Amino acid sequence: MSNFLLEAKNLCKTYTLGRVKVPVLRGASFTLAQGEWVAILGSSGSGKSTLLHLLGLLDECDADSGGVWFDGNPVADLKFSARNAYRNQSVGFVFQFYHLLPELSVLENALLPNMVNAGMGWASKRAQAQQHATELLDAFGLSHRLTHKPAELSGGERQRVAIARALANQPRVLLADEPTGNLDTKTGGEILDLIAAKHRKGLSIAMVTHDPAVAARADRVVKLVDGRVAGERD
Numbered sequence: 093m094s095n096f097l098l099e100a101k102n103l104c105k106t107y108t109l110g111r112v113k114v115p116v117l118r119g120a121s122f123t124l125a126q127g128e129w130v131a132i133l134g135s136s137g138s139g140k141s142t143l144l145h146l147l148g149l150l151d152e153c154d155a156d157s158g159g160v161w162f163d164g165n166p167v168a169d170l171k172f173s174a175r176n177a178y179r180n181q182s183v184g185f186v187f188q189f190y191h192l193l194p195e196l197s198v199l200e201n202a203l204l205p206n207m208v209n210a211g212m213g214w215a216s217k218r219a220q221a222q223q224h225a226t227e228l229l230d231a232f233g234l235s236h237r238l239t240h241k242p243a244e245l246s247g248g249e250r251q252r253v254a255i256a257r258a259l260a261n262q263p264r265v266l267l268a269d270e271p272t273g274n275l276d277t278k279t280g281g282e283i284l285d286l287i288a289a290k291h292r293k294g295l296s297i298a299m300v301t302h303d304p305a306v307a308a309r310a311d312r313v314v315k316l317v318d319g320r321v322a323g324e325r326d
């Protein structure tokens with residue numbers, strides 16, 4: 093039983109390239125308390141995105157290595173539908189390279205998590221979801237881009253859509269991979285202010301960053317070194 097909202101213990105992740113095995117995580121452990129904001133630093137290639145993907149159940153760790161606990165429960169024990177609910181409702185994920193759907197408009201991209209969750213009930217939930225997504229996009233300075241496609245946006249605008257999408261379902265945890273990596277200092281600071289406002293209302297955050305100034309906004313900073321999380325509490 094874990095006291096943390098999100099916990100990873102002893103994660104190992106090895107990628108196989110042809111015949112070569114590349115161990116990236118070698119027993120990485122990580123904890124996130126309810127309402128906490130933790131920044132994850134580490135050099136390029138140290139495995140930050142890999143760790144975040146494992147926390148979001150977007151990838152699986154090596155067999156015989158550790159696991160991930162959410163709200164005290166081992167996610168490995170969750171059934172297929174509960175794993176999807178975790179991915180779609182409990183967690184909001186900001187990908188390092190956005191992963192917006194090119195055929196959908198800004199508003200449609202931001203509505204995607206709501207649509208996935210609502211399933212057959214979408215018609216009755218659409219109006220409210222649309223209003224919430226429009227407000228979020230407005231707060232992110234994108235109200236004049238609602239009908240644009242991702243290809244028509246700047247890198248920073250795409251990143252803001254990706255963050256708005258991650259927050260659309262009002263998740264308990266935000267897993268954000270370099271969410272201000274493509275923004276200038278001023279715009280990045282404004283986005284962090286918006287994320288910090290959600291944090292003050294209870295959002296727990298694990299945020300990967302290269303930038304010590306961004307990390308300084310977090311409650312706690314850990315660093316990925318040699319496949320392990322240095323600075324993690326015992």
Ligand SMILES: Nc1ncnc2c1ncn2[C@@H]1O[C@H](COP(=O)(O)OP(=O)(O)OP(=O)(O)O)[C@@H](O)[C@H]1O
Nearest residue numbers: 107108109116134135136137138139140141142143
């Ligand atoms: N799907 C994959 N197949 C093979 N190797 C991979 C794969 N994904 C990542 N790697 C390798 O694993 C290592 C860690 O990658 P990861 O993307 O987690 O690093 P990172 O810390 O996020 O780096 P960056 O700061 O550049 O984003 C790298 O050496 C990378 O080449």
Ligand SMILES: [Mg+2]
Nearest residue numbers: 140141188269
């Ligand atoms: Mg990365």
